[in-house]
Amino acid sequence: MMQREYSPARSRLILIASTLLAAVASAGLVASTSSDLQNLTAFYLSDVLLLPGLVLIGVLIALANDDDVARSAVALLVAGVLGATIFGLAIAAPGFRVEGVQTTMIDRGTTFGLLALLLIVLFGLAGIVISWLAGAFLRPGRL
């Protein structure tokens, strides 16, 4: 398959777009499978989809950035921090409204946010590696 070279500005735009979309998708995926929020979601997602879903997001980040490992890794790290922050804020949200649970929920949001960061980055990285290896087999000239 022919690879099209994008201009630096376009590549940067794709990097930013993939980072933001991956951040929202990761935060939504972790929230949809978390014990606190799972039963409150609009669409039910099983717990078992969490890790394959995060790997898929990693694969999509790599593909969106044309299998450039360095750009993909940067996109994944930023998406991980953003996604974990969004998820942590979602868990902590009642704490900002109800004084009685302020400490509990903000503490819970911080803890689960950090856990989400690890999950998003580690399994997203696995996705990037899978995409990179698949690309190496399917398009040897790109290795």
Next chain:
Amino acid sequence: MTFPRVALALLGILALVLGVNLVSATNRFVTAYDAYDAVRLEMTEFEYSSPEEPVRTVVTITNPTDITVEVRAIELKLDAGIRRVGGGETRIERLDSQDKRDQFSLAPGESQQFEVILNIDDRTYVQALGDVEIDWEVTGRFMVKLDEGIDEEWITA
């Protein structure tokens, strides 16, 4: 369409669907905790006759929220001065009739009274207080369920 575009489009679809999930879940989560904070329990009657007899209390639970609140249990502790001397509880699963169970479901803006009988366990202490005026203190908590998707929550009264 190239790989990057397809991948970006798929990421967009995932972000949209999962983002909707995130927003709706967070919204319901915050609404539930708002309701927990708003529901109130007040003691309206307290009848003590003697150390040998149980204490009859009536509590009123008010639901000022705009969602239906189901009360699952009420637990009260009874202190005489600084000493805990007894307590009692009422639970929805122990009620024998459906009519009584229906009373445990509070519609938006509704108040409901619940009778809770408190047993005095430490009768010797209460008897030893004699004829002096006893400084009774009742504390407790009640369990409510707001949403099928959220576990029951104990609210301290």
